Amino acid sequence: MSTTDRYIVATDGACKGNPGPAGWAWVGEDGHWAAGSIPEGTNNIGELLGLLHAIDDHRDVANLVVQADSKYAIDTYTKWMDGHRARGWKTAAKQPVKNRDILEQLIAARDARRAAGLPDVVLEHVRGHSGHRLNSWADERAVRASQHAAKGVASAWSSLGAQERIDVSVAPPASAEDRFR
Numbered sequence: 001m002s003t004t005d006r007y008i009v010a011t012d013g014a015c016k017g018n019p020g021p022a023g024w025a026w027v028g029e030d031g032h033w034a035a036g037s038i039p040e041g042t043n044n045i046g047e048l049l050g051l052l053h054a055i056d057d058h059r060d061v062a063n064l065v066v067q068a069d070s071k072y073a074i075d076t077y078t079k080w081m082d083g084h085r086a087r088g089w090k091t092a093a094k095q096p097v098k099n100r101d102i103l104e105q106l107i108a109a110r111d112a113r114r115a116a117g118l119p120d121v122v123l124e125h126v127r128g129h130s131g132h133r134l135n136s137w138a139d140e141r142a143v144r145a146s147q148h149a150a151k152g153v154a155s156a157w158s159s160l161g162a163q164e165r166i167d168v169s170v171a172p173p174a175s176a177e178d179r180f181r
Contacts (some may be wrong), residue, residue, distance in 0.1 A: 010134035011047020023145025069128030
């Protein structure tokens with residue numbers, strides 16, 4: 001993929017209970033994808049990790065568009081994380097910031113893009129569970145990952161590695177009960 005292409009990925013997070021076994025995922029418009037499981041997490045952690053991995057896995061894409069159904073993840077990245085850092089990792093209400101480790105990684109990923117002369121990632125909000133094809137696939141992958149996490153295993157999968165691309169021209173299966181290959 002060249003650095004001038006516009007590339008769209010959708011991200012999502014899932015959690016069985018909150019907190020509980022969690023998963024994150026991103027799915028690209030070309031069927032590439034990645035997902036991971038966290039034995040103990042929250043939905044917000046899954047959402048933030050989906051965003052982080054989407055950015056990290058596409059460092060060479062100049063015009064990266066990330067679509068997310070999480071206003072929390074979008075607002076954290078676009079509005080809050082720099083303010084949290086400037087306040088010594090305290091919220092506006094003077095409470096410790098949750099998920100600081102992930103926010104620090106998001107800041108580093110954003111700053112690395114800027115240092116490389118790439119434009120900032122464009123984030124777009126999409127409604128979850130509304131038939132948005134890429135978001136539906138990201139949800140399917142995140143739910144599968146959270147099911148894997150329920151077995152107490154932290155893992156990650158990616159079509160950039162050993163897994164096959166998915167056909168995003170069709171809707172994902174209605175049930176996410178089948179396992180990763």
